[in-house]
Every structure is written in structure tokens, then in C-alpha cells.
Amino acid sequence: MKRPSNYITRQGEAILSYLSSLNGEHVTVERIAEFFESRNAGIGVATIYRHLDKLETAGKVRKYVFDSVSGACYQYVEDCERCLSHFHLKCEDCGTVLHLPSDMISELERSVLNGHSFKINVIKTVLYGKCASCLANA
Amino acid sequence: MKRPSNYITRQGEAILSYLSSLNGEHVTVERIAEFFESRNAGIGVATIYRHLDKLETAGKVRKYVFDSVSGACYQYVEDCERCLSHFHLKCEDCGTVLHLPSDMISELERSVLNGHSFKINVIKTVLYGKCASCLANA
């Protein structure tokens, strides 16, 4: 008998459920694997990658590549209106990723759209720089 | 005898010269290697990476990582003094790169620094989106 196309496996369910529990935080594949490992319910990395790929295609998960080091990050995004309206701030020193609330960027978005007819893709754009603690240590 | 610190090797010169001949187009390391290969003047990939690293640090070349596919891209940046006061707007559809005047970003820079103690690296940051003509065609 054939399985229905919307069939959801235990692993797929677990991965989506874990991601959605993170309140929009980003995680790497490594972190996901460690999480299930620590619960004695290890999931193979290949399976994780395969599910993340599907979830990204389905629009439930967003993939970020900040720079070439240390792998991509994934973030749960379903019905996340807020995600559409914040920039990511990535510290070049320690790698921390911060979120910039929408009120600070709406002005920029508007003036760029009006002044240059350029519509910023907030999802894709990452602002690079230095975070507070790395600035203090420099 | 010690070489001066600003010593430029034949390979370094060749790589910079090639990049600057591309009119701001971005290339992968693979493309760079193929270019020299085709001229029977092959340069080892390790050497290419080492030079790109130096050139990026020196601000003459910018490194981009698009969605994890097929390696990073590098782009020659002509006069970096001016880049300090511009954001780059890159159209995701046609690839055009526009400049955003400093007055529009100084406000953003200031509020991010004040609000989050995060200092934006204007050189590295690229705002992705859609340019006027691609918006019109969509």
C-alpha cells in the first residue's frame, strides 16, 4: 500500500517540533544532531539534511549561510510575521547573530524604496559588524 | 636580505589584475584558477586562496557567500575609501550593484550602535533585494 504524500515520519515530526520550539532562534545541523543525541533518540545527519531541505522548500524553515565557516543555520519561520521585519546582525568576531527590531529598519526600507526604487529583501540581508562584547574586547 | 612588506609577487599581481579587469563582476576561486590555467600560467588554488585572503583584509576584494552553492565569490572593489560611506544594494535578479548614499545609512548606523552597541561593517554588508527595473518586470 502506498503512503499518502503528506505522510509525516517520527523523525520529520521531531525535527520540525524541535525547530518550532526555539522561538525563531537559528541552529546548525550539528546542534540539531546533538539535541537528539542527548535525548538518546539520535537521528542521522543525512536524515536531518533531507528533512531540512524539504522543510525549506515547504517554506517552514529558512536557511542562512553567514559565511563559509561552520555550516549553515536553520530557522523555523511558519506564521512568523516578525521574521519578515527584522534584519540579522552577525558579529564577525564571535559569530553571534542578533536580531534588529523592525522599527529601526522600516525607515531605511522606506527611504531606499522611495529614493532608489529598490526593495530590500530583509530575509536575505545580513548586516555584518562587531557586537558589544567584541567591541569591548578589541 | 629581507623583502619589503609591500612586496608584490607575480602571482599576486596577476590575481589582482585579473579581478580588476572584471568590472566589478564576481568570480569563484574555480573560475580564477581556470582563467590562469587557460593561459598556461596555472596558479595553485592554495596560492589563490592565500592572496584573496590578503586582498580581502586589505579591502581591495570583497568576499560573498551566496546560499552555500559552489563556493564563495570574490569581487574587486576599486576605491575603498568611498566604500566606507556606502552600502551596496545588490539586485537578486539581475545582479546589478547600486550604491546607497551615506546620509541614508548614517541614521541606521547610529541607531544600531546606540540601541544594540553593534558597529556595522559597511564594507562587508550587502543589502539584497530587487532593483527598479526587475521590480517592474516582475
Next chain:
DNA sequence: TTGCGTGCAAAGGTTTTGCATGGCA
């Protein structure tokens, strides 16, 4: 001669793929 850039090859890390297995209908 001496330092340093070079190139090859190996190592490193991330992601994908091949294939046998097992679970669910």
C-alpha cells in the same frame, strides 16, 4: 645564503549520495 612565496598533497569540515535495512500501510 636566507626568508618567504609557491605548489602539491593531505587534512579539515560540511553536505550529499549509495545502499542495505526496517517500518508502516
Next chain:
DNA sequence: TGCCATGCAAAACCTTTGCACGCAA
């Protein structure tokens, strides 16, 4: 029984590193 997801391991991939060689001063 028959798909098809799984998981392991190997492969593929990009990038970095180790090391011996060679060029330029």
C-alpha cells in the same frame, strides 16, 4: 508484500594547512 524513509559510511565538495622547493634580494 511493497514503498520509501532511515542510517551508516563513503563520496563529493570547498577551503585550509603542512612541508619541501625555488626564487628573489
